[in-house]
Amino acid sequence: MEVKDVEIKSMKTEDFRDNETLQKYIDELQKGGVNVAVGALNDFINWGRSNSVWPLTFATSCCGIEFMAVAAARHDFARFGWEVTRNSPRQADVIFVSGTITYKMAPVLKRLYDQMSEPKYVIAVGGCAISGGPFKSSYHVVNGVDQILPVDVYVPGCPPRPEAMLYGMMQLQRKMKVENFFKLPRKGERDAVLEEYDNNNKEGESK
Amino acid sequence: MEKTLKLIQSLSSTAEKVEAMDFTVAVAKDDLRKVAEKLKAEGWDYLINLTAVDNQENIEVVYHLSKSSDMEKLLVLKTKTEDMQNPIVETVCDLWESAGLYEREAYDFFGIRFLNNPDMRRLFLRPDWVGYPFRKDYDNTPNEKFSTSVHDVASMENVPSITLNHHGEIEEKNVNLFDNDEYIVNFGPQHPSTHGVLHLRISLDGENVKKIDPHFGYIHRGIEKMMESMTYPQMLFLTERLDYLCGSINRHALCMCVEKAMNIEVPKRAVYIRTIFDELNRIASHLLGWACMCNDMGSITSFIYGFRDREKIMDIFQETCGGRLMVNYYVIGGVAQDLHPNTVNRIKEFIPYLREMIKEYHTLFTGNPIARDRMTNCGFLSKEKAVALGMSGPNGRASGWHCDVRKVAPYAAYGEVNFDEVLHKGGDTIDRYMIRLEEIEQSLRIIEQLIDKLPDGDFKAKVPAIVKVPAGEYYQRVENARGDFGVYIKSTGEKSPYRIKFRSPSMVAVSGLDPICKGTKVADLIMIGGSLDYVIPCIDR
Numbered sequence: 001m002e003v004k005d006v007e008i009k010s011m012k013t014e015d016f017r018d019n020e021t022l023q024k025y026i027d028e029l030q031k032g033g034v035n036v037a038v039g040a041l042n043d044f045i046n047w048g049r050s051n052s053v054w055p056l057t058f059a060t061s062c063c064g065i066e067f068m069a070v071a072a073a074r075h076d077f078a079r080f081g082w083e084v085t086r087n088s089p090r091q092a093d094v095i096f097v098s099g100t101i102t103y104k105m106a107p108v109l110k111r112l113y114d115q116m117s118e119p120k121y122v123i124a125v126g127g128c129a130i131s132g133g134p135f136k137s138s139y140h141v142v143n144g145v146d147q148i149l150p151v152d153v154y155v156p157g158c159p160p161r162p163e164a165m166l167y168g169m170m171q172l173q174r175k176m177k178v179e180n181f182f183k184l185p186r187k188g189e190r191d192a193v194l195e196e197y198d199n200n201n202k203e204g205e206s207k
Numbered sequence: 208m209e210k211t212l213k214l215i216q217s218l219s220s221t222a223e224k225v226e227a228m229d230f231t232v233a234v235a236k237d238d239l240r241k242v243a244e245k246l247k248a249e250g251w252d253y254l255i256n257l258t259a260v261d262n263q264e265n266i267e268v269v270y271h272l273s274k275s276s277d278m279e280k281l282l283v284l285k286t287k288t289e290d291m292q293n294p295i296v297e298t299v300c301d302l303w304e305s306a307g308l309y310e311r312e313a314y315d316f317f318g319i320r321f322l323n324n325p326d327m328r329r330l331f332l333r334p335d336w337v338g339y340p341f342r343k344d345y346d347n348t349p350n351e352k353f354s355t356s357v358h359d360v361a362s363m364e365n366v367p368s369i370t371l372n373h374h375g376e377i378e379e380k381n382v383n384l385f386d387n388d389e390y391i392v393n394f395g396p397q398h399p400s401t402h403g404v405l406h407l408r409i410s411l412d413g414e415n416v417k418k419i420d421p422h423f424g425y426i427h428r429g430i431e432k433m434m435e436s437m438t439y440p441q442m443l444f445l446t447e448r449l450d451y452l453c454g455s456i457n458r459h460a461l462c463m464c465v466e467k468a469m470n471i472e473v474p475k476r477a478v479y480i481r482t483i484f485d486e487l488n489r490i491a492s493h494l495l496g497w498a499c500m501c502n503d504m505g506s507i508t509s510f511i512y513g514f515r516d517r518e519k520i521m522d523i524f525q526e527t528c529g530g531r532l533m534v535n536y537y538v539i540g541g542v543a544q545d546l547h548p549n550t551v552n553r554i555k556e557f558i559p560y561l562r563e564m565i566k567e568y569h570t571l572f573t574g575n576p577i578a579r580d581r582m583t584n585c586g587f588l589s590k591e592k593a594v595a596l597g598m599s600g601p602n603g604r605a606s607g608w609h610c611d612v613r614k615v616a617p618y619a620a621y622g623e624v625n626f627d628e629v630l631h632k633g634g635d636t637i638d639r640y641m642i643r644l645e646e647i648e649q650s651l652r653i654i655e656q657l658i659d660k661l662p663d664g665d666f667k668a669k670v671p672a673i674v675k676v677p678a679g680e681y682y683q684r685v686e687n688a689r690g691d692f693g694v695y696i697k698s699t700g701e702k703s704p705y706r707i708k709f710r711s712p713s714m715v716a717v718s719g720l721d722p723i724c725k726g727t728k729v730a731d732l733i734m735i736g737g738s739l740d741y742v743i744p745c746i747d748r
Binding site for chain 1: 331332333340345347348349350396397398399403404424425426427428429430432433436444445448451452495510511512514515517518521531532533743744
């Protein structure tokens with residue numbers, strides 16, 4: 001599968017930026033190849049999955065208000081199948097880290113992430129979640145949630161506009177569509193997968 | 208005020224008046240308690256703010272006092288202690304209830320222990336935190352090796368305090384906040400109706416609330432400390448990230464404080480524009496507060512309606528400022544750019560539109576018998592308690608306290624417009640609910656009067672390229688959507704402030720949860736929290 005085959009109902013492929021990165025992902029994910037029957041089933045499951053992604057109601061500060069605006073009447077993310085927000089991490093597919101994460105909050109966020117069931121995704125919304133943003137020099141702020149969680153999509157802004165969040169959501173949908181569902185990490189496997197990925201990267205650097 | 212000075216001097220021979228913009232009196236540490244008791248008896252029953260300042264050779268504690276019956280009056284009381292290793296000051300938390308949390312904050316940031324304060328835990332930082340970050344000698348570089356293990360909540364319930372025993376020696380005590388057999392429920396920090404990351408430990412008796420212990424600090428970013436190394440124009444943007452729902456009003460406070468200190472006269476056009484934008488911001492905030500409260504009570508339709516109309520205000524902001532939630536519009540000396548030519552018309556169209564919509568809100572939710580039944584006679588707050596807690600703003604006015612800063616100490620263009628201060632007598636949840644919708648109507652009235660009178664001329668005064676606030680101490684109050692918001696600046700004449708402190712109206716609102724909710728059902732706690740309408744990042748700063 002190639003990026004140009006990934007269809008999102010509301011946006012054309014060429015309107016997305018940086019399609020090359022995603023293509024790289026795809027090549028990496030599909031190195032082994034799959035047979036036709038499994039491939040078709042995979043596409044079918046991914047079609048369903050990517051059109052019904054339920055986010056966790058999680059917000060620490062300002063970005064949370066924009067997240068609420070995305071959920072409300074004008075922007076309405078239910079149009080894209082993000083439908084409802086879930087109050088329990090156990091029922092959620094994706095966590096929007098919207099807002100600053102402090103040293104006191106970091107363990108709580110980690111625990112919330114651990115409570116989510118696989119497959120799970122993380123979107124870092126806003127400058128604070130990406131890198132600490134305006135609070136980078138503070139003595140109590142985590143400089144980027146990628147220090148504690150694996151992040152799938154970054155949405156920059158302070159706070160990002162609702163349109164930017166919708167764009168980030170669609171990017172995640174595309175990522176979900178190209179994934180090989182049957183090879184996704186199952187319960188408890190994620191740490192091992194991440195470790196392997198880290199090791200591979202390290203080897204690449206040393207070479 | 209001279210009478211008050213004489214009164215203080217009669218109690219403390221060393222008390223002296225300090226030259227400052229507000230009426231300031233410095234008293235010796237040992238006389239503080241006597242003076243405070245007398246002032247309280249004289250009617251200074253509203254402690255606005257308590258700030259600590261590290262002067263390197265001594266630590267100063269500054270009390271901002273006012274009278275609930277005459278809020279225009281402002282008295283600044285100061286005391287200091289030379290002991291940097293083990294600073295101890297006598298508490299005033301039994302005189303003014305709001306002091307309890309402020310003193311904990313001072314302990315957390317400066318390590319000042321307050322004698323006889325029954326609760327001397329850290330307020331914001333983790334219990335295992337080392338050092339006091341607001342001390343000038345604290346190394347405040349980010350710590351890369353932070354812990355991702357959850358701290359032991361039980362250790363937060365171990366309450367240390369210090370008292371004097373009958374020999375006059377200091378005695379340290381440790382008590383447990385909750386008994387062993389109490390049933391305790393965690394609420395937050397991740398919960399959709401905490402309006403941020405508030406953590407409550409609730410002791411329950413069956414379904415009834417016995418005691419609530421709020422934990423803060425999950426979004427403590429150290430904004431005040433960061434500002435100490437920023438120039439004044441640089442730090443303006445951080446004020447909007449305190450209470451993001453009415454960011455412009457906070458920014459207005461800081462701008463006014465600097466302008467007052469530097470004696471800058473803001474052009475009339477800018478003053479009018481600021482007032483209009485403040486009120487728009489207040490409407491947006493109250494709409495969101497209403498929408499979220501209704502959502503917490505189960506009415507998702509109200510949430511959608513509130514946000515639908517809020518978007519219209521966002522459109523107005525966006526056209527002039529480019530931003531939606533964070534408008535970054537006010538600067539020292541005026542506003543960043545002139546109004547967009549469409550703005551006036553848009554606002555004029557918006558006013559009648561929202562008036563119609565408010566009727567719809569009343570039909571949709573206020574008139575609903577289930578909602579009315581739930582809100583009436585629930586979550587009572589008396590006027591005396593509101594004053595003692597310092598709970599000003601809509602919450603105080605719902606209990607009948609005349610405390611609108613726009614009325615009692617008019618700033619910007621509020622002195623020139625006709626509007627009513629909405630007062631309710633009941634103090635119930637329904638009063639706090641109604642007051643927000645009624646205030647939206649008053650805000651519309653203010654905008655309506657100003658929008659036609661917009662004067663021509665400059666939108667920004669000439670300000671020196673490098674903003675240096677003259678040495679001294681300044682305090683500026685504004686009425687933000689949640690109450691009495693204040694900025695305290697201590698300057699040494701440099702480009703950046705020596706100490707800056709924000710008075711958060713949300714903090715006192717949360718401290719009111721315990722007395723209000725005692726005896727109510729735990730389900731009503733959500734509703735009462737919604738009616739208090741606090742914003743946690745404003746508390747944690």
